[in-house]
Amino acid sequence: MKYKKLMASVTALGIVSGMFSVSASAAASDDFSGYVLMNIPYSQFYSAENSEIGDVDAITSATNKTGNYGKTGGAYHSGVTAGTAEDGSVAAVGKDNGSKVQGVIWAVKVDSIDAVKALGGSEITDESSVTVATMGHGSTNSTVLNGYQALSEAPAYSYYVLDSAPANYLELDGSSFKAGSDSASSKSIDVSASYGTHWGDVQLEIGEAEEASDKIINAMVITAEDGTTKGLYHLDQIWSFNQIAWNIDATEGLDGKKITGIRYYCSVKDADVADTSVPAYENYVYDYNVDVDVSEVYTGEVTGKFRNEKGLDINGLPADAQNVKARVYFTTGGRNAEYSYITPVTVNNRDGFDMEYVDVNGTRVSIEKGSVTDSTGAVTNFGELTDGTEYTVDFTCDNYYIRSIKVVYNASENVEDSESESSVADSSASSAASSSTSSKTSSAASSSSSKASSQAATKSTSNPTTGSAAGGIMGAAAILGGAVLASRRKKN
Known part of the structure; x- marks a missing residue:
């Protein structure tokens, strides 16, 4: 049986983890000052991290995949993805309900719980639970998500109170977000580009991003040599730790340029979602230095x-x-x-x-x-x-x-x-x-x-989509x- 473990890391600001542990009653008061996990719309998350975003309205989301926690666990989505079939079994209904990824689940430092509540989200607790499902190869795969994992199917600005300080976070500034702490590691890796794949005009293969291979991918930012930065979306652009792609109809400004950096925002991955416990929340930021020229589309x-x-x-x-x-x-x-x-x-x-x-x-x-x-x-x-x-x-x-x-x-x-x-x-x-x-x-x-x-x-020919x-x-x-x-x- 898994159990919650206290973080032993020290953030870049020298704040010892656990210092901001709070009780449920304290979180309910106006005196609360600490950290929450929050559903943050893509536009606000990437703006806080000084990154441009593509046109999310130009993207056709793979709506039958939003209930796949392995691929979208770092994001939250609209619409329920699981229903009950006539025989009582779980049915994947995400596509029928227009389910679509909406934003990033990430840690936020806050000074007032009332300011969090004013954003209009729902509170998620250790007792929260939701079932997500996806259809693949003719069969339905379902997963029960517990605790903070239930943020995946909660509205924008929903939150879960953390009991310790994470290594990386944004800060809530009134009703908007700003950069907080980034305790990022950095290394150089090789990346290759291909074109006209099932996923998009441009696809990057990032097999050497090993640190992110066993993590939930919450967000990614690509940086070009001229300073252009673009944030990516799940499913349509982020499919796995080592494969990302984009169409220039939605994300323009990267083709015809040299890509010099790829930043990953990750969190701890639940190795066993079959039980009812979840691992203690931890997050990570990885900066990969790359050197790959992308042809103009x-x-x-x-x-x-x-x-x-x-x-x-x-x-x-x-x-x-x-x-x-x-x-x-x-x-x-x-x-x-x-x-x-x-x-x-x-x-x-x-x-x-x-x-x-x-x-x-x-x-x-x-x-x-x-x-x-x-x-x-x-x-x-x-x-x-x-x-x-x-x-x-x-x-x-x-x-x-x-x-x-x-x-x-x-x-x-x-x-x-x-x-x-x-x-x-x-x-x-x-x-x-x-x-x-x-x-x-x-x-x-x-x-x-x-x-x-x-x-x-x-x-x-190996992409998990046939479009x-x-x-x-x-x-x-x-x-x-x-x-x-x-x-x-x-x-x-």
Whole structure:
């Protein structure tokens, strides 16, 4: 059976833990001065820590995951996530109730309990209990949260009175928050970037953040070399201690820059939530020094049009794009996806197949039929287009991340090969120049940025969500709305 243990640490201000231990009756009085755990809205938490925040309204929360305490235990959410099924069992209802993460659970130094109550939250005590649930792989997983853990499903500004001083905290200043104590440890680690994953435009792999690996993640802040700081949200951007991602629609200002720091706000993790006791609250702040260049995300509109079964025209690429390559394929999706390859594939050493990226010559992706054979004699063909099929086009580029697009192949729209190539080139170049004016000026053309952007060739396949990156795929309507050549002739 677990038990509450007194902290033995000394904070950066020299305050011995336990010094502010209070009784329930003292906490109820106006004389209370000490520390509480509190549900703090993201905007207020990150502002107090001098960090900018992305547009939370632009984020589509993974609403069926908010009841996963392992991933969201450092945050609080709106709406209940657990209900009772007809047979009396626990049912996951978070998605139906629009449950969404709202903010950070963090320690706050306060001078008056009345000031805390005036914020409008609920008091959580050791006797508090709530059940959270999430649906995954066809089954419901539920957890009973006790004591301060019940803050996860309590309203904003709900609080739990701590019996000792934490190492890190904010301060309540009237009805707002300000920086308090940060007793942070610091070290340098390696971080890598990839692009266009299931989670977002940019994803950072932070496997060396070992100190945070066994902790609850309450908040994270990314700092760029130019001083830009961005706070992240759970589920949409924070999925685990070693994987974070963002779409620039919600969090702009980090792409095209060098990331120099990642700060973690963590708290003690309950190793066994199956019993009714909880560990004594402790929190931690880790500053990781990093050095990773993030490619600029191109925001101009890119469209594609199959010229015929031998070529695909791409319009809207940035005029200053360097070394653009593409791959084209069709997939049924799902956990065991089946692929139809248009651009070439190669056999890897596991007798699987890797899609190759081919050069985009000007604005043209050439298509040729071929096949490869693995060591077992299995043959995979490529280059065979199917009428009416919507194909995915992925890109790599040395100085941009260019989002994937969708293009439908319609055989009836094929254009004769004898059509003037100069006419096509002139039209495409004009479109590219026009689109590039809407893009930011690239600041990631260094050799290290080239190394980072080349990792976009490997699409993430291990993420715990099957959704595509928000805004990462153009609709068929946008694709068919590209420039059409007036001089083309249809095949008979």
